[in-house]
Amino acid sequence: MSEKVLMKGNEAVAEAAIRAGCRLYFAYPITPQSELIEYMAKMLPKVKGTFVQAESEVAAINMVYGAAGCGKRVMTSSSSPGISLKMEGISYLAGANLPSVIINVQRGGPGLGDIQPAQGDYFQATKGGGHGDYRLIVLAPNSVQEFADMASEAFDLADKYRIPVMILSDGLLGQMMEPVSFKPTLTAEEIAEKEKIHLDWCMRPNEDEPNHHHHEINSLEIDPNVLETHVLDLEKKYKLITENEIKFEEYNINDDNQIVCVAYGTASRIVKSAIDQLSEKGINVGLIRPINVWPYPSNAIKNVLHKKVKKVITFELNLGQMVEDVRLAVNGQIPVEFLGKVGGLVFSPDEVIKKIEDNL
Amino acid sequence: MKVIAKRPDSLTDVQFTYCPGCLHGVAHRIIAEAMDELDMRNNTMGVAPVGCSVFAYKFFDCDMAEAAHGRAPAVATGMKRARPDMHVFTYQGDGDLAAIGTAEIVHAANRGEKMTVFFVNNAIYGMTGGQMAPTTLPGMKTTTSPYGRNTDDIGFPIRVCEMLNTFVAPYYIERVSLLTPQDILKAKKAVKKAMQYNKENRGFTFIELISTCPTNWGIDPIESLTWAKENMLPFFKVQNFRDKGAEAGK
Numbered sequence A: 001m002s003e004k005v006l007m008k009g010n011e012a013v014a015e016a017a018i019r020a021g022c023r024l025y026f027a028y029p030i031t032p033q034s035e036l037i038e039y040m041a042k043m044l045p046k047v048k049g050t051f052v053q054a055e056s057e058v059a060a061i062n063m064v065y066g067a068a069g070c071g072k073r074v075m076t077s078s079s080s081p082g083i084s085l086k087m088e089g090i091s092y093l094a095g096a097n098l099p100s101v102i103i104n105v106q107r108g109g110p111g112l113g114d115i116q117p118a119q120g121d122y123f124q125a126t127k128g129g130g131h132g133d134y135r136l137i138v139l140a141p142n143s144v145q146e147f148a149d150m151a152s153e154a155f156d157l158a159d160k161y162r163i164p165v166m167i168l169s170d171g172l173l174g175q176m177m178e179p180v181s182f183k184p185t186l187t188a189e190e191i192a193e194k195e196k197i198h199l200d201w202c203m204r205p206n207e208d209e210p211n212h213h214h215h216e217i218n219s220l221e222i223d224p225n226v227l228e229t230h231v232l233d234l235e236k237k238y239k240l241i242t243e244n245e246i247k248f249e250e251y252n253i254n255d256d257n258q259i260v261c262v263a264y265g266t267a268s269r270i271v272k273s274a275i276d277q278l279s280e281k282g283i284n285v286g287l288i289r290p291i292n293v294w295p296y297p298s299n300a301i302k303n304v305l306h307k308k309v310k311k312v313i314t315f316e317l318n319l320g321q322m323v324e325d326v327r328l329a330v331n332g333q334i335p336v337e338f339l340g341k342v343g344g345l346v347f348s349p350d351e352v353i354k355k356i357e358d359n360l
Numbered sequence B: 001m002k003v004i005a006k007r008p009d010s011l012t013d014v015q016f017t018y019c020p021g022c023l024h025g026v027a028h029r030i031i032a033e034a035m036d037e038l039d040m041r042n043n044t045m046g047v048a049p050v051g052c053s054v055f056a057y058k059f060f061d062c063d064m065a066e067a068a069h070g071r072a073p074a075v076a077t078g079m080k081r082a083r084p085d086m087h088v089f090t091y092q093g094d095g096d097l098a099a100i101g102t103a104e105i106v107h108a109a110n111r112g113e114k115m116t117v118f119f120v121n122n123a124i125y126g127m128t129g130g131q132m133a134p135t136t137l138p139g140m141k142t143t144t145s146p147y148g149r150n151t152d153d154i155g156f157p158i159r160v161c162e163m164l165n166t167f168v169a170p171y172y173i174e175r176v177s178l179l180t181p182q183d184i185l186k187a188k189k190a191v192k193k194a195m196q197y198n199k200e201n202r203g204f205t206f207i208e209l210i211s212t213c214p215t216n217w218g219i220d221p222i223e224s225l226t227w228a229k230e231n232m233l234p235f236f237k238v239q240n241f242r243d244k245g246a247e248a249g250k
């Protein structure tokens, strides 16, 4: 890892993506992610990479589709309204099994909303958003360091499963400066080595005549029986991902927890400081922080439901989206409470503490 | 034995899905012939649209991507930027290119993306059963303009070559017709020139091919050719709009 430098989340994840071998990046400006596109515009040409400012998020995601079809490490980023426009393309990427990385620096919604941090796109990221039966792997960082680390992780997961991977961040993590250190930069040879696994399906020159190949990048299967097989294959892949890629953090989880909280991303940071303050008062509260929000760590939540835990409380910067997954995990065993904050506002530790104390 | 006619190598042996009298097959063939003659097949990638030619990814025997409706020029941009050593073309209908995909074609052309776009103009939405296209002629009846295209209400057909010709970057823009054997020979020349420029990475090249849709026009194939000559060609004039290669040669 490099020495620590102080950087905004948006710039840190951009730097980390370049180090992870991203040489193609297509995007359209939007607050609060514009530092990301600006960083790529400045730095990609220095490593012989390609940046195109697309005419829209629709075009940007389709450029990603084309580049991903060539088996290259490719990324796009946006914030909520732009991610909505990308949803068509994301469905096609998923349908065509194309590895790619999409970053959402979430802001307040619906509609144009505002430009402050929010978590209102959880449903869109984890339950679809585009049309059809598909899933994305969704990574949800809660610090600038984790945001940056997730860039290389996202590319590796995308390659491993031939799937679009989303990093679900927010305006706070994008704009905030924190110390961050970076993994070493992949060399051109290392990038080529990583991309080798795509050679048997991606679009590339026919160098191996007479074994002429005809590779198709496609999500269309007009015969229902063939489409059924295709979608069932996707399902197999999603099951495998669910087996292998669940990731969460336990914070102050112990046998004496009175309450267990569930929060991810920016919300989890505030819950952590509330838990610290409560433990000084002798109140024992734990936190399950999903790091990957799809696949979802349902068992991690289920496993902490022992006799002493009275309630589970979910904290989110929305009207209550992930709480539905928490309820599914808890499955009626104990009550599940919720505190949300909307409009691009972030709750204070005191608001979190009050919610917990009210439920003791 | 001497072979005097055969399927171009750049077409697979998958049977076309086109209606009798449809000219998509002719367009495919002359593009494939050009690819063969220029020995481009092994490092060319194509993008198929959404429309009657949606299965073009099965027909052209090079690597192919199937794009979402209208997005082919953006997909092709990503492909060319990822593989500048390869040659990229899109094949699109008028609904695909001039309605839902207007932004993508305008900006790909304006960036001067090094690709060839084949734009098949049949003045109607074929695939979905004959609805009005942005190129449907004034007064022309379709299933969604049952009383004829009313220009007061919905405006006039879009002339795409003329529109793209207002940009600085494009390298070669030409409108051709597929309505007579002589026209097809001329069209082939333009197609080949565009692909030659593509092979040489010269810049953005665009060929509009005036075509027919007997099935959805409700006119038999032979009469469709006459109808198109009389009605389409006066509005969509066959002409070269730009050829930077020829200018350079002067």
Ligand SMILES: Cc1ncc(C[n+]2csc(CCOP(=O)(O)OP(=O)(O)O)c2C)c(N)n1
Residues within 6 Å of the ligand: B050, B051, B052, B053, B069, B092, B093, B094, B095, B096, B097, B122, B124, B125, B126, B127, B128, B133
């Ligand atoms: C997003 C989206 N909207 C609508 C459609 C339905 N659709 C399929 S083909 C088509 C029209 C194609 O017409 P054109 O581009 O003129 O090609 P043609 O079929 O005439 O060759 C439409 C509207 C679609 N597939 N996707």
